[in-house]
Amino acid sequence: MIRRTLFEWQPIAYGEDPATQIPVWAADRLAAVARKSPLGGENGGRILAHGRSALRAGQVVGVIAATNCTLEILPKIDVAAGGEAATQGQIRQKLVHLLAVAMDIDIDGGTLTTLGWQQDNLLEILIRLFSLKLIDALRQGMPRHYIEREEDMATLRGRLDVTRQFTRLAANPARLACRFDELSPDIAINRIMRAAVDRLRRISQSADNQRRLAELAFAYADITPVPRQALRWDAVRLDRTNARWKDLLALARLILGERFQTSSMGEQTGFSLLFEMNTLFEEYIGRMLRRALAGSGLSVHLQGGRLYCLEAADDGRRTFQTRPDILIKRGGEVVHIVDTKWKRIASRIDDPKQGVSQADVYQMMAYGQLYGCGALTLLYPHHDALRSLPGTLSRHRVGRTAQRLHLASVDIADHKSVTGQLRALLAAPADSIV
Known part of the structure; x- marks a missing residue:
């Protein structure tokens, strides 16, 4: 079994040397799974670029599994120095924290200590988290709701279905067409949990996880199996x-491919649990901003606005709709626009533009013009090479306008201080509007 871990943008060689390379067949299978993913782009290159002698990871992180091989891709997050296993374990913990915030999942400290950050890959950690929380929830009882049933019985139960009694049962008066409500566990939320358990049993390679999942499969044996595409998420109330099932529903959405990630299953395609870091970083920052600004009179809106850049002079037809990552409003007025970028901004010594894309600057200028907003921020993850504290890195006047574009960073490795960092960032100097 081939198991490897690498970081985004890092290559992994393939060939005949088992000490430094993975086998060619493993590279081919992993690349084939990447090509099947909607996140992969052309030929799966956004996940794994398949070169002549190596696979190179892109900006999509997670786990790719094929027959007899598994590849874990982790984000580049600066953590305290340590050995390879310790570093990878810390980064897995940070990534799970990002996912938990983005999906509004509460993970208590006791559970965190049992997740095997250094021993298991991200997939097995998420499986363990889900199975432990599900076992704990089932100790308090499986959810049940009253559902309406129809059954032909020897004695009356509930109400008599007169139409069925005098049509289908007209020749059999010994049976009564009954309609009644029955308290049953065979409801939407339990069918979702069974679907998640069934999927995880097929892909987990951990003996401990398999043992827990077998126990859970037994508990859900009487629940009707439903294909993933037919699950009734809308029927869950x-x-x-x-309310204790809220976190489990969010984890089930994650496992079954509802948000942030894509998963594929099948003998030929393997399995992938993948997260686009730009999207995850944006959602994380948006939710942390809501916490930071709670009670301030400001509201945070993700992917809001949707104003158009152009309007045809003849028929008024509008084109080029905008979707700023984060709008901060006071009442109905946009007072700050934040665009998140999951990339390592450079220090000024290395690059006068600090690695900022010209297209990103043009985009922010357009946002400021369309939304009548003078405070614009491009926000990046902080890293040690910046040689500065997290926060505003530089301030710029946009042309001869009153607009100000700030380049800023936030240290997501220190998650306990993120709300404070964001609050300080927006409480800004005199040339900021917020």
Whole structure:
């Protein structure tokens, strides 16, 4: 079994040397799974670029599994110095924290200590997290709702279905056409949990995870199996009696491919659990901004606005719709626009433009013009090479306008301080509007 871990943008060689390379057949199978993913772009290159002698990871992280081989791709996040296993374990923990915030999942400290950050890859960690939380929830009882049933019985139960009684049962008066409500566990939320358990049993390679999943499969044996595409997410209703299942539903959405990631299953295609870091970083920052600005009178809107750049002079037809990552509003007024970029901004010594894309600057100028907003921020993940503290890295006047474009960074490795960093960033100097 071939198992490897690498970081985004890092290559992994393939060939005949088992000490430094993975086998050619493993590279071919992993690249084939990447090509099947909607996140892969042309020939799967956004996930794995298949070169002549190496695979190179892109900006999509997660796990790719094929027959007899698994590849884990981790994001580049600066953590405290340590050995290879310790570093990878810390980064997995940070990535799970990003996912938990982005999907509004509460992970308690006791659970975090049991997840095997250094021993297992990201997939097995998420499987362990889901199975432990599901076992704990089932100890308090499986959700049940009243559902309407129809059954032909010897004695009346519930109400008599007169139409069925005098049509289908007209020749058999010994049976009564009954309609009644029955408290049943065979409901949408339990069918979703069974689907998640069934999927994870097929892909987990951990003996401990398989043992827990077997116990869960037994608990859900009487629940109707439903194909993933036919699951009724809209039929799930959370209230005070079943609120503890909120986190499990979010994890099930993650496992079954509802958000941020793509998964594929099958004998030939293998399995992938992949996350586009630009999207994940944006969602994380948006949710942390909401926490940071709570009670301030400001509201945070992700992928909002949707104003158009152009309007035809003859018929008024509009084109080139905009979707700023994050709009910060006071009432109905946009007071700050934040665009998140998952890339390593350079220090000024290395690059006068600090690695900022010209297209990104033009985009922010257009946002400022369309939304009438003078405070614009391009926000990047902080890293040690910047040789500065997280926060505003530089400030720029946009042409001869009153607009100000700030380049800033946030240290997501120190998750306990992120809300404070964002609050300080927006509480800004005199040339900022917020």
